[in-house]
Amino acid sequence: MMSDDELRRKVVEVLAAEFELDPAALVPAATLYDDLDLDSLDAVDMVVVLEKTFGFKLSDEEQLRSIRTMDDLFNFLIELKAKQA
Amino acid sequence: MSMNRVVITGRGAVSPYGLGVQQLLEGVWQGRSAVKVMEAWRQISGMKSLLAAPVPPFDAKNKLPRARRRSMGPVALYATLAAQEAAADAGLSEAFLAGGEVGAVIGSTTGSPEALAALYGHYLLDNSIEAIKAGEFFKIMGHSCSANVCMTLGITGEQWAPTSACTSAAQALGLGYLLVQSGRQQAMLCGGADETHASVTGVFDVVRAASCRNETPGATPSPFDLKRDGVVCGAGSGILVLESLDSARQRGARIYGEICGFGHVNDSEHIAHPHSSSMARAMVRAMAEAGVSSADIDYVNAHATGTEQGDRAEAQAIAQAVHGSVAVSSLKGHFGHTLGAAGGLETIVLLEMLLRQEIVPTLHLEDIDPDCHCVDLVQHLRPRAIKTVIKNNFALGGVNAAFIIRRVEDDV
Numbered sequence: 001m002m003s004d005d006e007l008r009r010k011v012v013e014v015l016a017a018e019f020e021l022d023p024a025a026l027v028p029a030a031t032l033y034d035d036l037d038l039d040s041l042d043a044v045d046m047v048v049v050l051e052k053t054f055g056f057k058l059s060d061e062e063q064l065r066s067i068r069t070m071d072d073l074f075n076f077l078i079e080l081k082a083k084q085a
Numbered sequence: 086m087s088m089n090r091v092v093i094t095g096r097g098a099v100s101p102y103g104l105g106v107q108q109l110l111e112g113v114w115q116g117r118s119a120v121k122v123m124e125a126w127r128q129i130s131g132m133k134s135l136l137a138a139p140v141p142p143f144d145a146k147n148k149l150p151r152a153r154r155r156s157m158g159p160v161a162l163y164a165t166l167a168a169q170e171a172a173a174d175a176g177l178s179e180a181f182l183a184g185g186e187v188g189a190v191i192g193s194t195t196g197s198p199e200a201l202a203a204l205y206g207h208y209l210l211d212n213s214i215e216a217i218k219a220g221e222f223f224k225i226m227g228h229s230c231s232a233n234v235c236m237t238l239g240i241t242g243e244q245w246a247p248t249s250a251c252t253s254a255a256q257a258l259g260l261g262y263l264l265v266q267s268g269r270q271q272a273m274l275c276g277g278a279d280e281t282h283a284s285v286t287g288v289f290d291v292v293r294a295a296s297c298r299n300e301t302p303g304a305t306p307s308p309f310d311l312k313r314d315g316v317v318c319g320a321g322s323g324i325l326v327l328e329s330l331d332s333a334r335q336r337g338a339r340i341y342g343e344i345c346g347f348g349h350v351n352d353s354e355h356i357a358h359p360h361s362s363s364m365a366r367a368m369v370r371a372m373a374e375a376g377v378s379s380a381d382i383d384y385v386n387a388h389a390t391g392t393e394q395g396d397r398a399e400a401q402a403i404a405q406a407v408h409g410s411v412a413v414s415s416l417k418g419h420f421g422h423t424l425g426a427a428g429g430l431e432t433i434v435l436l437e438m439l440l441r442q443e444i445v446p447t448l449h450l451e452d453i454d455p456d457c458h459c460v461d462l463v464q465h466l467r468p469r470a471i472k473t474v475i476k477n478n479f480a481l482g483g484v485n486a487a488f489i490i491r492r493v494e495d496d497v
Contacts, residue, residue, distance in 0.1 A: 020151045041155070041219035048216050 007081060008074050010053060018049045028071035036070075050077065056084050090345070091265045092493060094272075094338040095175025095326030096433045097167035101138035101319050101420040105170060109430065110437050112419065113445055114466075118303045119420040120317050126283050134295035136302055138319035138421035139281035153237050156223035158197020159280040163322035163426070164230035165237050168274050172238055175326035175338055177272065179239060186271040188242030190261045191231040191278065191324065192253030193425040198282035200224035230278050230322070242270050251388075253277040254323060254428030255478035255486040259347045261327040262488075271332045276429030278322035285424070286318045292357060294392050306391030306422070307449035308415040309400065309457040313391045319421030323429020341436040346375030346489035357481055359395045364402035367485040368475055372406075375473075375489035379407045382489075383471040384444055385460075386435045388479045389415035390422045393454075399477065400457035407460075407475065414463040418448030428478040432490070435476055439492040444469050 002010070016023040021036060032038045038046070047058045054077065058064060067073050098105060101119030102112030112119060119138040126135045145154055145162055157165065168189070172182065181187060195201065204221050208214060223229060228246035235244050243264060247256035254277025261275035279285070289295035296315040298305040307313040333340055348370030352363035372379065385403050389396045396415075403413055416431050423430050438444055444467040453462055476488040 020146070037152070039152075044219035045155075048218055052216065 001081070001085060004078050007077055011050070011074060011077060014049050014053050015046065018045060026070055028069065028074065030070045031068055032070070032073070054081070056080055088266045089268055089329035089331065090343060091262050091327055092330050092333050092343045093325050093341045093436060094328045094333050095171040095177070096341065096436065097169065097171030097174060097324040098321065098430055098433055099140055099163040099167045100321040100323070100423070100430055101140060103141050104143060104166060106174070106433060109433065113416065113434050116448055117419070118448060119319065120302045120305060122299055122302050123283070126286075129283055132283065132287060132290060133297045134286055134290045134315070135299045136296055136305065136317045137281045137286055138317060138423070140320045149237065153233070155220035157233050158200040158224035158229065159320070160193050160197045160278045161224065161229040161233040163280065163320070164191050164193070164276070164278040164324065165233050167276065167278070167322040167324040168234040168238055171274060171324040171326050175328070176336065177326065183239045183241050185241045187240055187273070188244060188264065188270045189231050189234050189240050189274040190243070190245040190247065190257040190264070191234055191274065191276055192247035192249065192257045193230050193278045194248065194250045194253060194285070196225035196227060196229040198280060198284050202282070202284065234274065240274070249482065249484050250480045251422065251424050251427055252478045252480035252484045252486050253425035255488070256349070256484070258325065258327070258344070258428055258432065258488065259349055259486060262344050262347050265327050265329050268329070272326055272328040274324055275327050276322060276324035277425035277427070279320055279424040279426050281318065281320040289316045289318065296391060304449055306417050308387070308389035308391045308417050308447050309396050309454055309462050310450050311452045311454045313393065313396065315392055316390045317421040319423035321423050321426045321430060323423075323426050323431070323433050325429060325432060340493045342439055343491045343493050344488055345491050346371035346373070346377070348374065348487040350485050352483040352485060354483060356483070359398040359479060360483070360485070361398040361402045361405070363483070363485045364399055364477065364479060365406035367487040368402065368406035368477070371475065371487040371489045375491070377473055377489060381473045382407045382411055382475055383469070383473055384438070385411055385413045385475040385477065386431060387413050387415040388427070388477045389447070390417050395479070396454065397456045399479070400460050404459040409459055410461055412444055412463050412467065412469065413460045414445060414447040416445065418450065428476070428486070432476055435474060435490065439471060439474065439490070442468060442470055444471065
């Protein structure tokens with residue numbers, strides 16, 4: 001199973017590629033909407049690429065909506081990963 | 086209420102010759118064919134025509150930010166790049182574009198066929214809408230071109246999207262002309278776009294109207310020629326800035342020409358067959374609106390796509406509506422039938438003919454079909470004083486459109 005750090009690195013890699021962002025900008029404190037300039041349509045695509053990457057569903061809409069920063073996203077995914085184990 | 090005179094002040098093109106009006110004009114004046122064999126189409130069962138005039142590949146990442154591109158298939162991308170060039174060429178400022186007095190009317194046959202195929206491929210084969218990205222719908226909707234152009238250029242006026250296959254751009258020019266003429270808008274970005282896709286050429290293949298001379302891509306299509314065997318589909322976008330003469334004068338804009346008549350009729354005869362007398366009726370109505378007589382027409386830029394029925398019907402319609410000694414040529418031999426873009430791209434070239442005072446011949450026209458020989462078919466680049474011209478475009482579904490375009494002298 002991938003470590004938490006590996007998961008973070010993978011998230012940065014796929015989101016940087018998907019949204020054509022500098023990976024260095026995807027720091028834990030970066031906010032998705034303001035700092036990274038993503039919007040609601042991008043949020044849909046983010047779920048699509050993360051589900052494809054990790055092979056599990058991101059179906060908790062309420063929790064998804066509460067994600068503000070990259071760190072929130074990392075923690076959300078780390079929690080989901082643990083549940084898959 | 087007095088009507089505005091409508092002039093053309095900007096041109097933008099993405100064509101089978103590449104990006105930009107310059108590329109288009111160079112290709113045409115050099116007499117180069119932009120037709121290629123699409124090797125991947127050999128794998129498609131039943132596909133007899135392997136020919137197309139696609140837009141050469143380019144890296145869109147350098148052209149537009151991701152947030153704009155995510156809602157664009159190739160068709161909207163072409164329209165947006167052409168619209169940017171047209172707006173810059175006309176010198177339309179950001180403030181003017183955003184002020185509500187400028188609109189966009191840009192059509193295409195459909196939204197992006199590439200995106201349609203991907204979306205329905207997934208939906209139908211997998212019975213699933215999972216993993217469909219958020220931008221996909223915006224690539225396939227009927228007004229994908231005009232919507233993306235307005236978003237990218239910051240246009241806040243009227244947005245329209247005629248979707249009438251091969252007359253999409255012609256209808257867009259017609260609608261833009263009416264909107265500017267009536268004073269609803271000061272300027273309109275008008276035109277159309279389409280992209281290369283096997284399903285598009287396949288439509289013509291199915292009805293036996295596609296050229297199948299796969300061994301000699303550089304010699305087809307050949308409108309008005311005895312050896313012609315059908316259409317070759319092209320891709321791209323042609324956008325023109327239509328503007329009231331007052332607005333253009335006020336801004337000190339360069340004026341490429343004036344649209345002074347628009348004939349637009351349905352033949353109500355057959356969903357696919359061309360109808361000569363309806364073509365003639367469109368031209369007659371355009372001349373009447375422009376207040377010109379057939380003797381004033383110096384040249385007709387034909388729709389002629391390289392089908393036997395269409396070329397003959399149009400040549401005979403021109404002879405009937407104008408006269409038998411009028412000079413006629415088609416640009417389809419150069420860069421194929423660009424479908425929804427045709428009226429835009431071909432008008433751009435026509436405006437250049439008015440500027441240069443030269444008539445571009447029909448490429449590959451060697452052996453004139455006797456049934457088309459009722460007009461003066463131009464076979465070589467011809468220097469000629471041309472002032473008042475007709476631009477024709479016709480579409481499946483009975484649409485017949487004709488414009489009168491006039492060279493504007495300094496004394497307007």
